[in-house]
Amino acid sequence: xxxxxxxxxxxxxxxxxxxxxxxxxxxxxxxxxxxxxxxxxxxxxxxxxxxxxxxxxxxxxxxxxxxxxxxxxxxxxxxxxxxxxxxxxxxxxxxxxxxxxxxxxxxxxxx
Amino acid sequence: xxxxxxxxxxxxxxxxxxxxxxxxxxxxxxxxxxxxxxxxxxxxxxxxxxxxxxxxxxxxxxxxxxxxxxxxxxxxxxxxxxxxxxxxxxxxxxxxxxxxxxxxxxxx
Numbered sequence: 232x233x234x235x236x237x238x239x240x241x242x243x244x245x246x247x248x249x250x251x252x253x254x255x256x257x258x259x260x261x262x263x264x265x266x267x268x269x270x271x272x273x274x275x276x277x278x279x280x281x282x283x284x285x286x287x288x289x290x291x292x293x294x295x296x297x298x299x300x301x302x303x304x305x306x307x308x309x310x311x312x313x314x315x316x317x318x319x320x321x322x323x324x325x326x327x328x329x330x331x332x333x334x335x336x337x338x339x340x341x342x
Numbered sequence: 343x344x345x346x347x348x349x350x351x352x353x354x355x356x357x358x359x360x361x362x363x364x365x366x367x368x369x370x371x372x373x374x375x376x377x378x379x380x381x382x383x384x385x386x387x388x389x390x391x392x393x394x395x396x397x398x399x400x401x402x403x404x405x406x407x408x409x410x411x412x413x414x415x416x417x418x419x420x421x422x423x424x425x426x427x428x429x430x431x432x433x434x435x436x437x438x439x440x441x442x443x444x445x446x447x448x449x450x
Binding site for chain 1: 348351372373375377384385386387390430432434435436437438439440441442443
C-alpha cells in the first residue's frame with residue numbers, strides 16, 4: 232500500500248498563479264486533512280473533510296479551496312498564490328478519530 | 343474548534359537527561375494523540391490516550407492524560423540522539439488541531 236500520496240513534492244509559483252495540490256489515500260479512510268507548516272508555527276489546519284461529500288474550514292482557510300473528489304482524493308487549490316503561502320503542506324487521512332497518516336509533504340515557494 | 347497549547351517550544355538537552363513536553367487544551371478533549379516529526383520528515387503517530395488519568399508507556403516514553411481531559415504530557419527518560427525531532431500533541435476531535443510542537447535537540 233502506498234498510504235498517503237501527495238503531488239507534487241516541490242513547486243515554485245509566481246505571485247498570482249494558481250495551482251492544485253493533490254492528495255490521495257488508499258486506506259479507505261473517512262477523514263482527510265490539509266495542514267500547512269511554517270517554521271516555529273507547528274501544523275495549522277487549513278481544511279478538513281470528515282467524510283466523503285463534506286468539507287469544513289480549519290484555522291487558516293483564507294486563500295484556499297478544497298475538493299473531496301471521492302473517498303480517496305482530497306485536493307487543495309490556491310487560486311491566486313501569495314508569498315505568505317510559502318510553506319510546507321501536508322495532507323493526512325485517518326479512520327474515525329484514530330491514528331492519522333501523513334503524506335510526505337509538498338514544499339511550495341511563492342516568489 | 344479547540345485550541346491546543348504546547349510548551350516549551352524548544353528544549354535542548356544533554357544525552358542521558360530527561361525531557362518533558364506539556365499540552366493544554368481550552369476545552370475537554372474526547373482523546374488526545376501524540377506525534378513525532380523528524381527533521382525534514384512528516385509527522386508519525388506515537389500514541390492515543392482516551393481515558394481520564396490514563397498513563398501509557400512505550401519503552402523510555404511515558405504519556406499521561408489529565409483527569410479533566412484538558413491536558414497531557416510526554417516524558418522521555420534518558421534521552422538519546424535518536425529522540426531528536428519535534429513532538430506534537432493533537433486534540434482528537436473531528437478537526438484534529440495540533441499544538442505548536444516542542445522541538446527537541448540532544449547533544450551527544
